[in-house]
Amino acid sequence: xxxxxxxxxxxxxxxxxxxxxxxxxxxxxxxxxxxxxxxxxxxxxxxxxxxxxxxxxxxxxxxxxxxxxxxxxxxxxxxxxxxxxxxxxxxxxxxxxxxxxxxxxxxxxxxxxxxxxxxxxxxxxxxxxxxxxxxxxxxxxxxxxxxxxxxxxxxxxxxxxxxxxxxxxxxxxxxxxxxxxxxxxxxxxxxxxxxxxxxxxxxxxxxxxxxxxxxxxxxxxxxxxxxxxxxxxxxxxxxxxxxxxxxxxxxxxxxxxxxxxxxxxxxxxxxxxxxxxxxxxxxxxxxxxxxxxxxxxxxxxxxxxxxxxxxxxxxxxxxxxxxxxxxxxxxxxxxxxxxxxxxxxxxxxxxxxxxxxxxxxxxxxxxxxxxxxxxxxxxxxxxxxx
Ligand code: ADP
Ligand code: MG
Numbered sequence: 561x562x563x564x565x566x567x568x569x570x571x572x573x574x575x576x577x578x579x580x581x582x583x584x585x586x587x588x589x590x591x592x593x594x595x596x597x598x599x600x601x602x603x604x605x606x607x608x609x610x611x612x613x614x615x616x617x618x619x620x621x622x623x624x625x626x627x628x629x630x631x632x633x634x635x636x637x638x639x640x641x642x643x644x645x646x647x648x649x650x651x652x653x654x655x656x657x658x659x660x661x662x663x664x665x666x667x668x669x670x671x672x673x674x675x676x677x678x679x680x681x682x683x684x685x686x687x688x689x690x691x692x693x694x695x696x697x698x699x700x701x702x703x704x705x706x707x708x709x710x711x712x713x714x715x716x717x718x719x720x721x722x723x724x725x726x727x728x729x730x731x732x733x734x735x736x737x738x739x740x741x742x743x744x745x746x747x748x749x750x751x752x753x754x755x756x757x758x759x760x761x762x763x764x765x766x767x768x769x770x771x772x773x774x775x776x777x778x779x780x781x782x783x784x785x786x787x788x789x790x791x792x793x794x795x796x797x798x799x800x801x802x803x804x805x806x807x808x809x810x811x812x813x814x815x816x817x818x819x820x821x822x823x824x825x826x827x828x829x830x831x832x833x834x835x836x837x838x839x840x841x842x843x844x845x846x847x848x849x850x851x852x853x854x855x856x857x858x859x860x861x862x863x864x865x866x867x868x869x870x871x872x873x874x875x876x877x878x879x880x881x882x883x884x885x886x887x888x889x890x891x892x893x894x895x896x897x898x899x900x901x902x903x904x905x906x907x908x909x910x911x912x913x914x915x916x917x918x919x920x921x922x923x924x925x926x927x928x929x930x931x932x933x934x935x936x937x938x939x940x941x942x943x944x945x946x
């Protein structure tokens with residue numbers, strides 16, 4: 561049993577669980593041992609993954625990790641070297657892109673510059689020979705949904721980046737695909753617009769009940785959008801979980817480091833009970849206590865991972881409790897809603913701590929070169945064995 565499953569209350573009935581937690585639920589998209597080689601190079605390396613109806617699944621990974629290649633195989637633009645892809649139970653081998661119940665929205669939206677917004681959206685339906693009146697109705701519906709109803713007559717160059725992105729989304733959705741694949745859909749937008757558009761994307765996806773697979777290299781975006789995240793590294797999915805679990809219970813140093821920021825203390829396991837571990841860490845300068853079990857060899861070298869926001873920083877020594885270390889503040893950055901501290905330990909290790917700024921004056925409590933205590937609860941950290 562994984563950690564995340566343990567925190568689901570036992571009274572929760574199967575119906576209330578999301579599909580991916582229901583035993584025996586049929587996936588909408590099944591990826592079975594998919595590999596893609598380019599010559600000697602394995603771009604996608606034996607990936608198996610089930611995605612369920614109405615999910616907004618994010619493939620998250622650094623550049624070159626194989627995200628686009630996997631997406632292109634789902635769309636049918638790339639043929640797997642080995643493995644199978646099933647959509648709604650149907651094997652996609654030999655099925656052409658346009659015959660699949662799938663649409664793909666590319667990173668470069670590739671709108672037709674000479675066509676109006678409405679005609680761009682209508683394009684796919686026209687090519688299919690759908691009746692004029694029907695096209696008109698569906699285009700209006702779709703433009704309304706992406707909040708562009710008033711801009712149907714404009715040309716793409718008369719739109720902002722965010723508006724163009726929404727035209728592309730409308731164009732991809734108008735043919736009512738069962739599965740929409742989006743490759744870095746918000747990549748061209750600046751941060752603020754990106755955040756607004758993320759919520760729109762979620763609303764539209766929920767309204768239409770379409771299954772989305774979204775590729776992104778932006779971990780905050782994945783955390784905001786996803787029902788589940790698949791973290792990719794070098795052609796492999798290294799962890800698949802709900803955003804909260806990927807963040808709170810990363811399964812490896814790679815994931816802990818890739819998602820958000822984290823402090824890691826290397827150490828040796830000195831006590832390993834079913835529900836608690838003690839780690840002797842020279843880097844931390846003390847024994848660290850974590851209240852979940854691990855399975856590892858005695859004396860194994862592991863890392864204790866603790867998020868910066870889970871560390872308390874005080875000038876006074878806390879009266880009781882474990883996981884308390886001492887250091888000197890080397891740097892303070894005031895970031896508006898929070899303050900970031902860099903604290904140097906006697907071991908030389910640097911620890912990052914963030915504190916929310918509740919009041920205006922709070923930032924004044926600490927200053928450079930202050931000697932401080934850093935402490936955290938036993939359930940705030942996780943042990944990483946790989
Ligand atoms: P991502 O989308 O995660 O950035 P890609 O799936 O585009 O990564 O690429 C994964 C790796 O496969 C990269 O190293 C890339 O150079 C390589 N690759 C992708 N497409 C081809 C191709 N057609 N021929 C050779 N190598 C490719
Ligand atoms: Mg890519």
